[in-house]
Amino acid sequence: MPSSACSKFLIQNKMETEKDKSKTRRDFFKASALVATGLALNAVVMKPGRAAAEIERATAAKIPDPDVQYGFAIDLDKCIGCGNCAKACKIENDVPQEPFYFRTWVEQYVVKCDETMKIESPNGGIDGLKQSVSKEGIEKSFFVPKMCNHCAKSPCEQVCPVGATFRSPDGVVLIDKEYCIGCGYCVQSCPYGCRYISPITHTVDKCTMCYHRLKKGLQPACVEACPTGARMQGNLRDKDGPLVKFIKEHNCRVLKPHLNTAPKLFYNSLSEKVI
Amino acid sequence: MPQQVTRLLIVFAVFIGMFLVAAAFLKPASFGEYGHYRGNAIKEIAAKEIKFVDRKSCANCHNDNSDALAGAEHALINCQTCHGPGYKHNQWFEQNKSRFMRQDPASGIWTVDTILVRAAKDIPEEYKLLKPNERDACLKCHAINAARREKVVRQIDVTDHYDVKKKCVECHPPHAPNS
Numbered sequence: 001m002p003s004s005a006c007s008k009f010l011i012q013n014k015m016e017t018e019k020d021k022s023k024t025r026r027d028f029f030k031a032s033a034l035v036a037t038g039l040a041l042n043a044v045v046m047k048p049g050r051a052a053a054e055i056e057r058a059t060a061a062k063i064p065d066p067d068v069q070y071g072f073a074i075d076l077d078k079c080i081g082c083g084n085c086a087k088a089c090k091i092e093n094d095v096p097q098e099p100f101y102f103r104t105w106v107e108q109y110v111v112k113c114d115e116t117m118k119i120e121s122p123n124g125g126i127d128g129l130k131q132s133v134s135k136e137g138i139e140k141s142f143f144v145p146k147m148c149n150h151c152a153k154s155p156c157e158q159v160c161p162v163g164a165t166f167r168s169p170d171g172v173v174l175i176d177k178e179y180c181i182g183c184g185y186c187v188q189s190c191p192y193g194c195r196y197i198s199p200i201t202h203t204v205d206k207c208t209m210c211y212h213r214l215k216k217g218l219q220p221a222c223v224e225a226c227p228t229g230a231r232m233q234g235n236l237r238d239k240d241g242p243l244v245k246f247i248k249e250h251n252c253r254v255l256k257p258h259l260n261t262a263p264k265l266f267y268n269s270l271s272e273k274v275i
Numbered sequence: 276m277p278q279q280v281t282r283l284l285i286v287f288a289v290f291i292g293m294f295l296v297a298a299a300f301l302k303p304a305s306f307g308e309y310g311h312y313r314g315n316a317i318k319e320i321a322a323k324e325i326k327f328v329d330r331k332s333c334a335n336c337h338n339d340n341s342d343a344l345a346g347a348e349h350a351l352i353n354c355q356t357c358h359g360p361g362y363k364h365n366q367w368f369e370q371n372k373s374r375f376m377r378q379d380p381a382s383g384i385w386t387v388d389t390i391l392v393r394a395a396k397d398i399p400e401e402y403k404l405l406k407p408n409e410r411d412a413c414l415k416c417h418a419i420n421a422a423r424r425e426k427v428v429r430q431i432d433v434t435d436h437y438d439v440k441k442k443c444v445e446c447h448p449p450h451a452p453n454s
């Protein structure tokens with residue numbers, strides 16, 4: 001008797017477990033169907049509403065303009081390392097104030113007499129860069145402002161798994177914040193270190209060449225803020241324009257040309273120590 | 276055709292159909308407008324508000340300072356480089372513009388009276404611009420540094436320059452420092 005009661009109990013128990021199992025599976029399918037419907041509905045309902053007025057207003061200007069190809073040039077001879085560019089950029093683009101989030105920053109290079117180098121950028125140069133090596137020990141010293149190179153063959157665009165980074169028809173590398181999942185692949189792939197994950201939106205952020213200013217007929221904030229006119233922004237297709245003229249007349253180089261990223265940021269008097 | 280192949284084809288057709296239906300619903304309207312991305316993303320980025328205003332707008336009211344600046348060493352420097360972004364300051368002016376209008380008796384045309392604007396003392400703190408007069412503000416550009424080119428910017432070693440307790444602006448008026 002005890003053995004048969006035991007087996008009966010076991011069978012009953014087994015049946016219950018199976019019942020539980022099938023219940024979970026059915027629940028899973030039900031939940032999946034609900035989620036799928038929800039997603040589809042969300043896409044249908046949410047599509048038209050978002051910032052429609054803003055988009056409409058922006059459409060008035062030619063956005064994007066496939067006839068232009070925006071480029072940038074920095075005259076390193078004129079850079080005095082005051083950091084006003086980095087400061088203006090942070091204000092204009094709501095970049096977090098912490099000293100490790102930058103869309104543009106200024107580096108101070110010191111080549112010492114013993115052929116060692118000291119490269120520093122405390123707070124991105126926002127507080128003005130100070131000479132930290134005594135005059136006697138310096139062979140040469142210079143500043144290098146850095147920002148997104150808006151590469152024509154950008155690695156960041158290539159590695160993005162969701163297609164959130166793209167090149168606009170006017171040649172600016174931009175990020176669709178709604179698509180970005182914040183995985184950080186692009187942050188690693190950028191050879192120029194120009195990207196960061198925003199602590200506010202948890203999506204990636206970087207220089208847009210102040211696209212919103214360009215489309216309102218203004219210069220980027222860093223260009224406006226530069227007291228010496230070291231920064232220049234313009235149209236690379238305009239062969240008689242000031243930017244093309246500057247690149248033609250000066251010994252301009254790009255950063256890391258061997259990586260074949262085709263940067264659109266040109267430096268005058270760029271030392272080989274930087275490349 | 277063997278039965279299993281027919282079934283496989285049906286399954287494939289169903290999956291592709293489902294994918295197409297889902298894609299039609301989930302794909303944003305502007306996707307593919309310019310490339311393999313959401314076209315409206317460009318327009319959203321372009322629609323962002325500016326903070327550093329057009330440099331010409333400063334001179335509309337502060338023509339005394341822009342006159343002092345013209346021809347001086349600091350002539351090419353944007354006002355907002357030292358005074359900070361002007362968008363809020365401009366907002367306050369636009370809100371209070373009616374107070375500063377004056378009619379020209381001869382022609383009857385209404386214009387902004389710049390003297391009246393500059394005399395206004397009730398501008399709230401958050402709309403005010405910066406007025407940096409500490410030494411550090413000047414030394415961001417003018418401190419001696421081997422990386423700065425002398426022909427681009429005049430530099431000073433403040434440790435042995437005149438009276439170290441005095442502010443630079445007491446002797447060098449910032450808008451026309453060489454006057």
